[in-house]
Amino acid sequence: MDFGPYLFLASLEGLVQAAVLSLTALGLSLVFGVMRVVNVGHGEFYMLGAVLAWWITSLISIHPAAGFLIALVLSPVLVGVVAYAADRLILSRLDYNPEATIVATIGMLYVLQQLALIYFGPDARPVEAPFYFRVQFPWFGYSGYKLIVVVAATGLLLASWFVIARTRVGLIMRATQFDGEMARALGIPVRRVYSLVFVVGAMFAAVAAVLIVPIRQAHYLMGLDPLLLSFIVVIIGGLGSIRGTIVAATIIGMSDGIISVFFSPTLAKMVSTFLVALVLIVRPEGLFGAKIR
Amino acid sequence: MAALTLLSTDKLERSFGGLRAVREVDFELRQGEIHALIGPNGAGKTTFVNLLSGRTRADAGRIHYRGRDITGLPAYKRVRCGIAYTFQITSIYPNLSVYENVAIAIQGSDKFKVSDKTAEAGFCNAVLSVLGRVGIEERARDKAGNLAYGHQRLLEVAMGVALEPTLFILDEPTQGLSDSEIDGFCELIIKIGESATILLIEHNMAVVMALADTITVLHQGAVLAAGSPQSIRKDARVQAAYLGSGLT
Amino acid sequence: MSKEKSAKFDSTRRSVLKSLGVVTGAGAAAQLAPGVLRYAHGSAEPIKIGMQLHRTGIGASYGRWYERVTMAAVKIINDEGGINGRPVEVIIEDDGTDPKRGAEVVEKFATLHKVDIAYGTLFSHVVIGSSPRAGELKLPYFVVSEGHHVASGRLNRYVFQPGITDVKSQVISMAPWISDNLGKKVTMIFPDFAFGHDHRDYFSAAIKKQGGEVLELIPIPPTESSFTRYFPRIPAATEVLYHVMVGPGVLTFVKELGQHFGSNRPEIFGFIDSLEAVDLATPQLEFLEGTYFWEGNPRYAQPNQTEYDKFYREKVGVDDNGASLSDAKDTSTYAHMFGCWETLFIIKQAMELSGYQGRTAADKQGLIEAMESLSTFEEGRDHPQGKKIFNGKIHQSFGHQYISRVQGGRLNVTHTTSIEDGLYEPEADYTRMPL
């Protein structure tokens, strides 16, 4: 294939990658930003979102589009419930101590992953795309659904930006992020904000997963890659910086997509990871983030 | 007493964001004196001593210690040059025994090698004698975190003493102590003053007047006045500053 | 040890199968989740077969079916009086399709379960990781892997692959047909590990021999989940796209292949591995219509189906479309799993030949020499896939290969290779190795 179309395809792939990644990473970033804890189990919320989407669509055998839309709503809700339980039963009891939380969320990672294995099996599970059409470019064909994923993700990102920047809920969240103590003093129910943020963060991952699952299939081991990529994104974007997260996700997603096409996906992952190292040498606090202690 | 200059600063400068916390401070500390640094809240006292101890970097200006420029020296090296520092908010090793707290300090002073047995015995005695000097010897085996606040303060001083410093910077050591404790504390500081030069940030005027040979008054990051306690007491600007900030 | 709970997924990792005498009904064995089944009238000390199973990891879908086939075959063997009058007991350990875990499982078989033989591994990297331990522990190790590593002589005298033809032979036998009927300019897509490398090396060589050429080699990690990014590397001049893929991503792989090409595609020749355990009727696979696949054993019952294949399908619980009798969506790994069936009957044959009694050095030696003395397996109930020639020097079988075309959403065999097509000069001689 000639260079032009080659690069074009690469960027399309990168775009899809970036779209899904920014949703997933945003969830992780929100949780860190507001609660100052790292959720190592984040990738499993993503996995759970995908697997539940398969489960839901396989239960209701109506038109795939309808089934998918139901899953798109229901799956993240269920994941949110799981996240809420995790927050109440584990994280809040640890008083959100950063290191304890890391260990606990690693534990959650295994619990969720292995339960998925027990109840949904070790096989990759397909989910029907709500609709299917090929966009035929002169040089190659491309899944129309993938393009829709990009659009949908962008919409969601704008919406969440609006919520965080323009609404009262967002204000409360930002206040808590800025200074938990002060927020408490101002009578903000910090604990409840934490629960909310943790749930929302998990749901972001789940939504991203439901969007991607018709392309990738659902599998109990699918959680690790998005987790690592999200880590890369939040580090480069600066832990807790929404803007940084989205910019970084686009950079990483595109570069990953493009390098994958021209060289090798494995190499792409290695490169983006090294990128993190560089960023840390130059700016330990990330490109956009505020210094973290 | 000998008017030998131990430490001096030249147009020392430090800002945080827009705020000039320390502005062009020229300051001189004479060997062997007990020097008090006073001033209303937010006058930049803590920032200033942090610049001296190396915990924060200066934006401009120079620091000379024993005639040597130490402006670029990292904190731990300044400590090794004999500048000890106690934090405004008590900073000890709460989970370790009182003995360990001081042991760490002594080891940091590089005066002991814990390798061979005889040295180890000597080391142990050294620790206990330091604890003795501040009078918490019998607490050696207790967990530092369980000590009463006053004793924790003493422990932190002990950690400073253990370094056998030439210059000992104390940031509001009497803060939160009861009057009786304060008296004991003053005696202790005088005792330490026999072997070290002392720079003291203090709010409690009684303490200042009791201890200080020299006083420097900081106001809005700049030196307002410097001199003997008597001269400072009389100084109109100082009174203005204090009254202005509602302090006495 | 626990009985099986969910029919959806067998949560029992090690399971012991004493005689299936207690189980009734055809196909029950396939449904039967392995748990402990007490030997109805336990007389003789059983012969223990340690099955190294891909129950989790990228080989899971194969593992599920390898297990069902094994149970079916063992039931028959036991119903007919076992081996040398002793019932066969299968002890299953999951290797997670991971070579590291595989080696540990082999050790566990030898030192904890004290099995007579180890058996049943598919993925080549697991075989390669496990074989040396089997050799050191002097544990006869029967694999059903397709890889060329056994025949290559890289392993050791304790490792056999009697039930299924190796990749080298498969591709040699099919290369002529491909270059004659599909084209000579080939691009290869293959998984980037031992098994895929066998395809890369031996098919490239074979097609060159036919005057063809390989335009591009595109290796893909077996754990990959998104494939479009690889397709631009397919040169426009490609006449034949040769694809073989494994792992959980296979369905995504073929779907994205379809999206990429649509109607204007080159000739496509795939190894059914790219579609094992995947229902051909899945939406978006229509583009495969008219493409060709290698099949080790035809998934769809053919017009000329033998009675043996009928019997085999019935016992394993597979319908005429190669799907589970109990769940038409549960497509089998039909092109590979016959190897388990045949391997077990060959083990039986060899043990009876050597009068195998127990785990003594002499008995094991006898078993191995008996194996090496075998030369042909005639088509029959024990060998439903067809006749095979066994080379004792390289511990490898050679059989017929099937080339099928997708027509009307099913696979119809259009060409069957002869065994001779796939024979090559032995590269090694295990029989010279000390025991």
Place this chain on the structure above:
Amino acid sequence: MTGDVGKAVWLHAGVIFTLFAMQFVLPDYHHLIATRVMVLAVFAMGYNVMFGYTGLLSLGHAMFFGTGMYTAGMTVYHLGWSVPLAFTAGIVSGAFVSLLLGAIALRTAGVSFMIVTLMFSQVAYLATLYFTSYTRGDEGLVLPAAARSFSVFGHVVDLTDPATRYNLALALLTITVIVVFKLVRGSTGRALVAVRENEPRTQMLGYNTFVIKLESVVISGSLSAASGAAYALLFAYVGSSFTSIQYSIDALLFTLLGGAGTVLGPLLGSFIMFYLIDIASSYTAAYLLVTGFVLIGLVLFFPRGLLGALKTRWLPWLP
């Protein structure tokens, strides 16, 4: 406090002796497991130097283990080096890699340090898959039987012999116990703990805390590498799964369970966890569920781990 030292020395000597005696009573399989676990315990003890004593939470130790393992394995496989030489090479490369990683990663602290170590370890993992021509990717390297014996002073050591393996593993473990014991009882150990407990204070007592942390990383990394190298040479297989995140987490798990900041904790943790998983695995394919529950349970109810609890309750002298 010399009495305490005495007690501690006797305790550790006792443990080592027990392990030595065990080999004569253990049945085959458990003999084998004990061999594995002793090697893995060295890995965990290395991890503990960093996590338990210095308070640096790393999720990248699989990289150090892998460095030792691949260096030892590849020098034997490709260059035909002798076992002792390969082992040494493994440790040296481990020290080098940990020095490099430390220099970079220690610019960060807390959670970002954790993430950075995780990232680097992931690069190492991907590298083992990417450079297939040297590492044989997913398939891994199998060390030829020929390369598995060496002679010292004329008498041949055969690594395929279980007894030899057991005692070599025990030897490695013993050396590690001595090294770590001396380390944490000595001045370095005191400095490590000081950094863990209160870094700013430690700085203001004249310590160069960066160097101390770097020291800790290198010691920790080298021990882990030693464990990896030993594992490769004893069990003759080198594979990418050993460098996966799973392995970094195992080190953390073993340490937490046994008790972070105690010399013997990781050893205890390794034994218990290995058996827990092995038993669980005979009931379900989802045996890693145990790992999950243990981690959560520990952090919720048993943050100090087993020996940690003992130490705080009854045995304050436990090093």
